[in-house]
Amino acid sequence: MSYSTDPRAARSREAMLAAARDLLVSEGPGAITHQRVAQQAGVGRATVYRHWPRPEHLLLEVMSGADLPLFKNPETPVRPWLRRQLRQMADELAVPAVAAVSLTLMQSAIWDPEIAHRRDESLKTITERIHAAVRSAVASGEVETDAGPTDLSAVLVGPIVYRTTMQNGVVSDDLIDRLIDGVGIWHR
């Protein structure tokens, strides 16, 4: 991914990203090909190739373009906040295109070190945010748990990812409460 200081190049880059976002929303991740993005953005195919040699890179950038808002800024008490965050994550992953792109990126990470690196960064951010929130709940006496950071996110996020991307099913509020119960012993 090349970044240019030339304003015209920056504009065409923005146009291509906007086109990719539109295609993602209207037709799903499969539509994000060099050819379709070039057509939609009104640029040559070679221009898209130059910026993103592989369509996965473009997908990744479209997906990670916005700062991940999930699990940001925990509130007290932690439990209802955690419930809302998990609900939102489940609702986002319930959109077939989002689930598809997530799986595609996870799969591309197998052979693409850059995608693997960005996946690791995203998962690390989520893990740290969840851990910070649960730590503050432990400090205030809201919950007792000895679960470490990666186990916490595996227990809370793992079943939601599994349900939405693999079981192809709906995450009920009951399931979310069950996951939160699995963190430890909640008081109050």
Place this chain on the structure above:
Amino acid sequence: MSYSTDPRAARSREAMLAAARDLLVSEGPGAITHQRVAQQAGVGRATVYRHWPRPEHLLLEVMSGADLPLFKNPETPVRPWLRRQLRQMADELAVPAVAAVSLTLMQSAIWDPEIAHRRDESLKTITERIHAAVRSAVASGEVETDAGPTDLSAVLVGPIVYRTTMQNGVVSDDLIDRLIDGVGIWHR
């Protein structure tokens, strides 16, 4: 995938499957291409294409060739049996090639109805087996839970899949015990 009654065709089919299994074990799922399988099996590339028009189909057949032994034949008490089954699943998914093939198949299921169907069948089998085991534990008074079949498998299997294929980490025995605790209230 075509099945022939011609013994020579059946032999070459077996040779291709054996070649694909060898490539999977020695070099990982990326090595399962039409060309490599043809070379290794000593057949023409067109023959591989004829049997499996897409490499994913061949992958799927190699992966699902053996009857899934996981979670089969529950034992009493259920808890130690469940712990062993989850340990085995985690150990299998800890092999990079197995995790990679699993993710590849999950991702291929997005656009391939046949793979989606076989994925659904596999997940259904696991869900039914886990549910049957937990139901027998409930019947014998070993555990109290009101979790339904799909929630049970999401809570038990989801974090293991997430840890091994996405967090790229090791599933500890502690995590497995935590997951089993999340099923409900265990007695004895």
